[in-house]
Amino acid sequence: xxxxxxxxGAVLIRDGAALAAQRSRTMSLPGLWEFPGGxxxxxxxxxxxxxxEIQEELLCTVSVGERVExxxxxxxxxxxxxxxxxxTIVDGDPRLTxxxxxxxxxxxxxxxxxxxxxxxxxxxxxxxxxx
Ligand SMILES: Nc1nc2c([nH]c(=O)n2[C@H]2C[C@H](O)[C@@H](COP(=O)(O)OP(=O)(O)OP(=O)(O)O)O2)c(=O)[nH]1
Numbered sequence: 506x507x508x509x510x511x512x513x514g515a516v517l518i519r520d521g522a523a524l525a526a527q528r529s530r531t532m533s534l535p536g537l538w539e540f541p542g543g544x545x546x547x548x549x550x551x552x553x554x555x556x557x558e559i560q561e562e563l564l565c566t567v568s569v570g571e572r573v574e575x576x577x578x579x580x581x582x583x584x585x586x587x588x589x590x591x592x593t594i595v596d597g598d599p600r601l602t603x604x605x606x607x608x609x610x611x612x613x614x615x616x617x618x619x620x621x622x623x624x625x626x627x628x629x630x631x632x633x634x635x636x
Contacts, residue, residue: 508583513555514540514624515592516573516631522609523631525618529605533582538618540589540627551588562604565597574630578623587623
């Protein structure tokens with residue numbers, strides 16, 4: 506049976522653009538774009554995990570809000586359940602640490618990057634919510 510991986514991602518929206526992070530060559534799913542975040546550790550709430558991951562990888566503090574979407578996708582290396590939340594930056598500015606790139610993508614261009622497959626329902630939901 507494949508490994509089950511619980512992952513949380515942050516949907517940060519500012520001035521009509523969403524923050525996307527490109528996975529680096531040394532990560533799984535290299536080159537694909539994702540919502541910053543990571544794996545939920547034992548004993549953590551998804552919200553705590555998300556705030557911790559954003560602090561670690563973007564070096565800023567967020568307040569986690571409403572859930573956007575939850576989706577399960579089977580990759581070669583395991584089954585990822587990705588839950589995304591709207592989040593707001595309360596301190597600091599996102600900085601590039603472990604990803605290949607960070608980009609504020611205008612919502613009108615959100616489909617222009619190559620998202621990790623598990624993220625597509627979140628992108629659909631964000632854009633659907635605007636309609
Ligand atoms: N953080 C994040 N991960 C995602 C998203 N969509 C998606 O399929 N994933 C996958 C990529 C990874 O396999 C896993 C998250 O693990 P992680 O962010 O802790 O990545 P990691 O670098 O520690 O993982 P690994 O390369 O060591 O396997 O979920 C997303 O929007 N955000």
